[in-house]
Amino acid sequence: MKKLKFISVVALIFISSVFIFSGCKKTLLMDEEKCAEVALEYMENKYGEEFVVLNSGEKGWFFGKSGYANVKMEKKSDDIENEYIVVVYPNNMKDKNNDGYYDSYKIISDTYMSEIINQYARKQVEHFLIEVGLKRFITRINVEEIVIVEGFCGFSEDFSLIGEKEFSLEQLLDNYCIDIDCNLEVPESEISDSVQNDIIGIFEPLISDDSIYFDIEIYSEDIYREREKMYKQNENLFKYGNTNILKGKENISFFVESEEK
16 A cells, blocks of 8 residues: 555654664764665665765764764766765664664665666656657656655665566556656747646646656757757766756746645
8 A cells, every 4th residue: 555665664763763862871873884884785785786885974963963874885887976875774772782883773765776766767757748749858857755754865775676667657656655856958949838737737647645846947949959969968967966057048847746635
């Protein structure tokens, strides 16, 4: 059933937090080196790829430590620097050797799964945009699970690795709490008075309890050709979050949500 995993993850972290922040007499620390070892083993086992740890550190609050760590890493085979985050929590409150550190750790989430899902989702979103009638556009997408847990980012550790042929945007939206941000860049010739309603009309039936955020940057023809050239020269620009130094003539942004909302 949809949302069951969301509830179970939140419950797990809530219980852990109760123990962490109210059940101990002294504040334990994250063993950052051990966190890096656990995260690296998890990533290589799950994805069958070789990774390199860039750094590992417990996240700090204004007062004291947060009780979770971020381990940053990259793939050995990547020519371009792409940084991925693995979020690590203590597995229990034990400190048997009294060294001031938690004894064991568990993975909560990682952002590499978003990298994979983004590629699959982008192709399906582009297919629907073509059905809407758009012919020329540049798409950047970011997909993440929605779990209200401190530090959570990307997808939870138990989200299964799937292949592109098995991927379905509709099933993803129907079975998980998902946040999708879609940035479009288009020439002004592609924009009509009905484009927003047309996009909502084709994506709305796919959505149950989730939403898709669209942000459309509209360019003059000359600037859009420049953008196309930049993307062809550097595929990495398709990654969500890259800075766009060229500003369009107009911007349209809106959410596509289920009809029940």
